[in-house]
Amino acid sequence: MLEIANLSLLYGRHRALENISVGISEGETVVILGANGAGKSSLLKAIAGLVTPEAGSRVMLDGKSLIGLPAHDIPETGIALVPEGRGVFGDLTVEENLMLGANPRRARATEADRHALIYDLFPRLAERKRQMVRTMSGGEQQMVAIGRALMSNPKYLMLDEPSLGLAPIVVTELFAALKRVQQTGVALLLVEQNVSISLSISDRGYLMEAGRIVGADTAEALKTDTAVQQAFLGGSTA
Amino acid sequence: MTRTTIGFGLIALALAALAFLPTQLGAYGVGLLLGMTGYVVLASAWALFSGPTRYISLATVAFFGIGAYTVAVLSETLPYPLVLLVAGLIGLVVALVVGLATLRLAGVYFVIFTFGLAELIRQLVTWYEVNVTGTLGRYIFLPITAEQIYWQLLALAAVTLGIGWWIARSRIGLALKVIGDDETVASHIGIDISRVKLSLFAVSATIITLVGAIQAPRWTYIEPAIVFNPTVSFLTVIMALLGGANRLWGPVLGAVPLFLLFEWLSANFPNHYSIILGLMFIAIVFVVPRGILSLGEDVMRRFRSRELRS
């Protein structure tokens, strides 16, 4: 169980998150919806330890607090992040990026299996093992980023707009792949603009606005919620 | 508009005062002013190009030395103003060649390239003197006093700051900033990167050459080891960075205190100069993270915001 409570975050004087409370059970998939600048990425970064929240904020994993844990110790706890803008190691090869993904100790045992899984999910990566990631197309780099996160054998995988810049067919495949990831028991925390497809694989969803959670419901309910329709689905299930 | 006029008026007054200063000071004071003004011009001229583009050039001493050597070679054959002109022209030509060569380089590659270039020029001058003219050291017996050198440097400083002021307000200044931020964007919005970089580099290098030429008569004896001393390049960079290289007054605010610090330390702690200087330097880096000018601005800003609140 990953529990976030009373999470607040300041960038200088700008309040990016205010009293956020979100919970994800093991194996569950949760999507966070919200306009640009609502604070979705900030929330994921705070969980990953990349930004330091205000005092009084709580991030608990299976009852243990993650607050104060340095960012580089987070992957070891089983939380992985595919960040906005990918954050791949541009001057290293695909293979090296994946190898680094398995850097946390918890990932070592399953490394070989994971490699196979990832090359199965993204055959393009298997073809380009030795290519410098910097020289790959935007979508290819996104695959590397997701692959790298999966390498760490996460229990909770956070994805920040994974479909960004991917061809439709790849988006379909990616979400199919994410479904398979779900089946391996990994919980997903998803931030997406592609609302319909993300709701389709989610159990629950949260709505964010200006740094606050303004709504939460099951995915089923959100799909038909008129407010959500208005704000995020453009009135129709396009 | 009026504020600019007042600003110019004040600056003219300050210049007049500075020009008048030598009459109030002894030889040592004049020497101090002279050295300080020399570095003010060097740092300001350096920052003309390197500030906005963030290309850290260590070729300063190459141009400085070229200027000094030109004077040493020609001082007996040409009238002094002409010598300066020739020195400036040589500096300009070398700068254009160097500028063309370095266009493709970026970051630290540019830094070390310019260092290598300065060393190469020094080696070539040495080799030429040894093998062609057969004398290495040269003598300059020009009847130019320290005051006169100082006045020339002061004028050059005014010109340099004037150019800096003009650039900051002109399209070229904006182009330089854009280049410093992102060259791809720069070229895609229609900036001819090569031309902008080259012309600025040439202007900056010509001024630096003139500093070398103007200061040369002070030494009587010149040899490559003296006028191509890489320390000059390093000090220039350090002063400009310390003051804030992308502001008009930044280099001045770096050069003056640093020069005085050097002077004070060498006058008072000749035996522990290195250690004290080093420690102070480290302290400065930690206390004044974004250059002296920014420090001043921060203080001002805090002051103003407090005023607003009250």
Place this chain on the structure above:
Amino acid sequence: MTQLLDITALTKQFGGLTAVNKVSFSVNAGEIVALLGPNGSGKTTLLNMISGALQATSGTVALEGDIISGLPPNGIAHKGVSRTFQLVKILPSLSVAENIIAALAFRPQPLWGRGARDQAEVLLDRVGLGGRGDEHADELTYIDQKRMELARALASEPRLLLLDEWLSGLNPTELRVGIDLILSLRQSGMTIVLVEHIMEAVRALCTRSVVMNVGSKIADGPTADVLSDAGVIAAYLGDGNA
């Protein structure tokens, strides 16, 4: 209808990899053409060759009959080509307005001083950033940076505008605003080539689509036809999106 852009047998090789392979197509003035294709099919590379960011290995790009391939990016920009980048490129040390003024100041008929400031405000208004010129460019949100980048591209008054996934990352509401903005550009007579993976936008905006796969052109025609093409569905759209 006059032909504005003409691409002939354009090829780009990176070492052994042929990223763009003898692609030819042309774009009429006033058209909005979508450039589609799977990830890594060479779309960005193609745009890069048009804008001069990359030199073509072979083939030519012509603008109203003028060969522009071989010119440096600034030369091409002065011929009337502007673009945005797949990963936004802002000028982080400048203010939002200065980002635009920079482009105004270096277009063929430069604007400077008062005129530039006013025009920058007009452009910012147009992309929805009115009144925010004094903010620091690097403190804008992603979407606002994209808006600013578009305003910067528009500042050059291009004849041809290249948009590389400019609409990606927008939520559906924002997407609609974005689509309207691009439509308004067409109304003003601009020709646009856009790379996009969001089919909703492509359908709404583009009369014609060109589809690439593994560096080669596999389809070219009216958008509706292209998107129902079996080859395109297999390579790009997938069955679910057909």
Place this chain on the structure above:
Amino acid sequence: MLLTALISGLVLGGTYALVAMGLTLQYGISRIMNLAYGEVTIFAAFAAFLLFSTFGINPLMGMIIVLPAAFAFGYLIYGIMMQPLVRRSAKSGTLEVDSILATFGLLFVIQGVMLITFGSNYTSYNYLNFGVNIFGANIAANRLLAFVLAVVIGATLFLVLTRTRWGTTVRAIAVAPKSAPLVGINVNRTARFAFALGTMLAASGGVMVSMYQTFNASMGVVFTMKALVIVIMGGLGNLMGALVAGLLLGVVETLVATYVDPGLTLASTYVIFLVILLWKPSGLFGKAAGR
């Protein structure tokens, strides 16, 4: 004659490469532009001399003392001086400028300490200063040793960096320090380690140099600049590059001295350096400039 020149050139180059490799670690990996690098080299040279002349410990044995001390020193310096700068620059992105300014200060501090403890005189001693015949070329044993050390260290580190997971993490922090925590890399610890390792290499260079070269407390900057030239010529952060560039410089220098004019040796090394940069703007083994 040519063979002799080539061999002595390679050996000379090896001694250059040895000093340069530490800098490529410090600058390429830890992103610290360390202007005080040469001072560490000279300090180690003095230490080796001191151990040899007063305690009779030969320089090779002396390394057992000097190298760990250098590592510890580098570790300490990074912790005290560089870490705050790195932390600060995470926001402002001014690490390069800050590290230039800070290590410029450090340079003076170390130099001042040396001036006070060792004086400003030239120092020199003889150790392993006899000729060894290699394919007809007469090579000083101490230089040969430095060459061997350079090749061994260079090859070992290169293999470690490219073939092991640990090595890959080290390169990762050089490539994208911001992303490194996402895969569980402690950037600070890794950078600190690389910096200390670089300091140790600088010191090993110093110990070797002390055997065949005269040195004094003011000479550090000569080593820094030579090392920088080699590092840049080889491509930043690339050990193989540093090794190859060092060897190349050595060979060029010797060939020019033998066949052209000793007066042009330094000029020719700079010409080679400049030409290589013009041809490959990011060094021999550097990443192709990302345009």
Place this chain on the structure above:
Amino acid sequence: QDRTSVKIGYAVSMTGGNAGGAGITTIPNYKLWVHEVNEAGGLELPDGTRLPIEVVEYDDRSSAEEVVRAVERLVTQDQVDFVLSPWGTGFNLAVAPLLDRFGYPLIASAAVTDKAPEFAERWTRSFWLLGGGADYAGALSEVLAAAHASGEINGDVAIISVADGFGIDLVNAARATFAEAGLNIVMDRTYPPGTTDFSPMINEAQASGADSFVAFSYPPDTFALTQQAQVASYNPDVFYLGVGTPFPTYLAANGENTEGILSLGGIDTSNQALMDYRQRHTDFIGQAPDFWASQMTYAGLEMLEEAIKRVGLDRDAVAEELSSGTFTTILGETRLEDNQLRDLWWTGQWQNGVFVAIEPSEREGASAIVLPKQTWQAQ
């Protein structure tokens, strides 16, 4: 006048590229002299009173700009009574016009220049104690010519020189005087300062067949040449090296292998005053003086001391006295000719751990040269 001390100032290179030379030749002598004078109660004035010396010292950091300013500071800020000379030819020339303008005497004890006569005329209060390149080269050519005449060596000479003012002065003079002396220069190479690998030049010299190897070198090069000649088993009959050879550290580093090596300078071991000075220097500084310019530096200070004793602190009078007086110094009876010290030892040789003077050979106190140089000993 109720002064309580005599202020003496100097600016020398304590750091930077010139620190190595200044730290051996100049600074220790200034310190020793001040110490000794003050031990004795101070500088003696004509009326027999003594005033202690107060020192103002600056580091010129091996920068020409800095040395000029430091001297200006000494004169106008600190208002010292006398300024001692900096180390190095260029730096002495840089301060010469300045001191002349302020009316201060300059006793240049660490500057080698052929233009000394011209400078002495231009700046009438300047004194030049170390001769010019032509003097040293001329003396060397006589040494070599004599050895050649006696059949000890062939007439071929291999010369290398450092590409800076000093090296070039000497090699230029050597080219002229060697030819006159019937010597044949078979190799003539110039290398840039900072060169560390001399093996190509040593190989070439070895291949040239010359019996004499002459290097007009600077300290780091001098040390390197010695080491690398050993590695190459290069044993010419005559092995002549430049600055640095007469340094005590040279002996410390090379021990027995110094035997027979020639260089500039040298001492007359029969001169008791000199040997006494060397002992005092060693005791006070903890290190012996060098065998070349140290003694001239110290002698220059003695002359200054004596001149003050004779004529007081008036600088013009002191300059006049230095110019015309005769002094007893550690060098013996010392007198300047046209403001220059001409009674110098031009060539010396390491013999049994002492760098003895051998040229001018007819001058009293000269040792006999020993040729050929012994072959290198394994260490």
